[in-house]
Amino acid sequence: MDDGTDTTLIxxxxxxxxxxxxxxxxxxxxxxxxxxxxxxRCTAGGVLHGGVLMSLAxxxxxxxxxxxxxxxxxTSTIESKSNFFRPVTSxxxxxxxxxxxxxxxxxxxxxxxxxADSRLVAQxxxxxxxxxx
Numbered sequence: 001m002d003d004g005t006d007t008t009l010i011x012x013x014x015x016x017x018x019x020x021x022x023x024x025x026x027x028x029x030x031x032x033x034x035x036x037x038x039x040x041r042c043t044a045g046g047v048l049h050g051g052v053l054m055s056l057a058x059x060x061x062x063x064x065x066x067x068x069x070x071x072x073x074x075t076s077t078i079e080s081k082s083n084f085f086r087p088v089t090s091x092x093x094x095x096x097x098x099x100x101x102x103x104x105x106x107x108x109x110x111x112x113x114x115x116a117d118s119r120l121v122a123q124x125x126x127x128x129x130x131x132x133x
Contacts, residue, residue: 048088057124065128072133080126091116
């Protein structure tokens with residue numbers, strides 16, 4: 001999936017796919033994805049909704065955790081904390097997720113979100129449970 005042409009991982013998450021999240025690349029060490037600004041994804045004033053940003057971060061973090069799972073295991077988010085730094089009023093948001101800790105019971109992932117000008121928009125750290133298969 002390193003070339004970003006296979007959308008299977010996002011299609012496994014119907015909400016993420018329906019929201020318009022796309023993967024650019026996916027590997028155990030880094031997952032990159034995007035979502036475009038659209039009026040229907042905004043809050044007042046044409047600002048991309050924080051829930052959209054959290055959905056992007058959670059989706060990319062989940063893919064990153066999934067790619068670091070032992071065979072037969074599944075994952076689910078058990079904690080997520082986001083800091084928002086600037087509004088997004090046009091363009092797109094690109095997220096980059098990387099594992100901070102890959103353990104037997106938990107995977108901790110950090111996702112940084114950037115606007116089309118490569119400015120940091122938000123940062124999320126989430127803990128994913130490793131559910132034995």
